[in-house]
Amino acid sequence: MARFRNKRKPFVRQITRKQPSVDHVTGDKIPKSFVFSRGKLPGPLRQLQMDLRKLMLPFTALKLKEKRRNNLKDFLNVSGPMGVTHFLILSKTDSAPYLRVARTPQGPTLTFKINEYSLAADIAQSQLRPRCPQDLFKNSPLIVLSGFGTGEQHLKLTTIMFQNIFPAIDVNTVNLSSCQRIVLLNYNKETKLIDFRHYSIRLQPVDVSRRIRKFVQNHQVPDLSNLQDVSDFVTKAGYGSESEVDDEAATVSLATDLGRVNRASNKSAVKLQEIGPRLTLQLIKIEEGLCSGGVIFSEYGNHGSYKNQKTDDEERENEDDRDEEQESEEEKDNGVEED
Structure with missing residues (x-):
């Protein structure tokens, strides 16, 4: 006689969808970003893409995987x-690389021509003591804009775009230990170029010798075998270089203690060290939509008729996008998938 088994229903774990993170300052969603490319990029630009992803941490996809058949709609x-x-979209044409910064899902889109760039590895190799602590990218960087207050409409849009790309901070409630990086954008009115810089922030107590500071930070017993008295250890300890000389304009009084060395009762000097990447950008155009729509600003003029006067580089890029979309549709019809 057949034996019947009571099949138990498999346990299905209920997936609770996380609520989107909300900025406690503005009440809006915390801005998050995708950094990817359109078309083929050479090796240095691929590394620049990884540097930009690291710069946008922690609210970005550091290991975002792209496939050749992916188009803009897939990311959207x-x-x-x-x-x-x-x-943040990187692309390369025969003349120059480009960076597009777009707001999802309906724009606007800012297109920048990358005149010059340096990778984070190049910046580190040029420094005698490169600095990159493990917790440097746990919090978003601060954003500082300089030279954009000319009153021109396209510069106002650029200012709003970059201000909203990072979470806002409240100077009254912000935790000082979370302010470890800063992104600086400086607009030159004469050349119409934007200098894009990325720095790490560190505080250094004023009127404290370098040896004492290292002793307190590293918890290591100093070697006093060559000294006759402990006072020699203090008096012989000076600052490591002329760049570390105290400057009243660069000193601040902390509201709370920060670490073992920087105390609220003492003054601390603010030191910036570049960590890269470094970019020199030129604003080419601003579009109303997401990489499409009416042109609000064009460096080449004729905003209304700009659609009929696109450069050869843009035409080639659009042709590549159409070819990739056509290949994607054909693969879907044939049931072909790439690994």
Whole structure:
């Protein structure tokens, strides 16, 4: 006689969807970003893409995987459920590389021509003591804009775009230990170029010798075998270089203690060290939509008729996008998938 078994229903774990993170300052969603490319990029630009992803941490996809058949709609479809608010898109033409900064899902889109760039590895190799602590990228960087207050409409849009790409801070409640990086954008009115810099912030107590500071930070017993008295250890200890000389303009009084060395009762000097990447950008155009729509600003003039006067580089890029979309549709029809 057949034996019947009571099949138990498999346990299905209920997946609770996380609520989007909300900025306690503005009440809006914390801005998140995707950094990806359109078309083929050479090796240095691929590394620049990784440097930009690291710069946008922690609210970005550091290990975002791209496939050749992915088009802009694919990234847009994924960005909604993940709460992504901005796209940083790198591309390369025969004349120069370009960076597009877009607000999802409906724009606007700012297109920059990259005149010059240096990778984070190049910046580190040029320094005698490169600095990159492990917890440097746990918090978003501060954003500082300089030279954009000319009153021109396209500069106002650029200012708003970059201000909203990072979370806002409240100077009254911000934790000083979370302010470890800063992104500086400086606009030159004469050349119409934007200098993009990325620095790490460190505080150094004033009127404290370098040896004493290292002793307190590293918890290591100093070697006093060559000294006759402990006072020699203090008096012989000076600052390591002329760049560390105290400057009243660069000193601050902390509201709270920060670490073992920087105390609220003493003054501390603010030191900036570049960590890269370094970019020199030129604003080419601003579009109303997401990489499409009416042109609000164009460096080449004729805003209204700009659609009929696109450069050869843009035409080639659009042709590449159309070819990739056509290949994607053909693969879907044939049931072909790439690994």
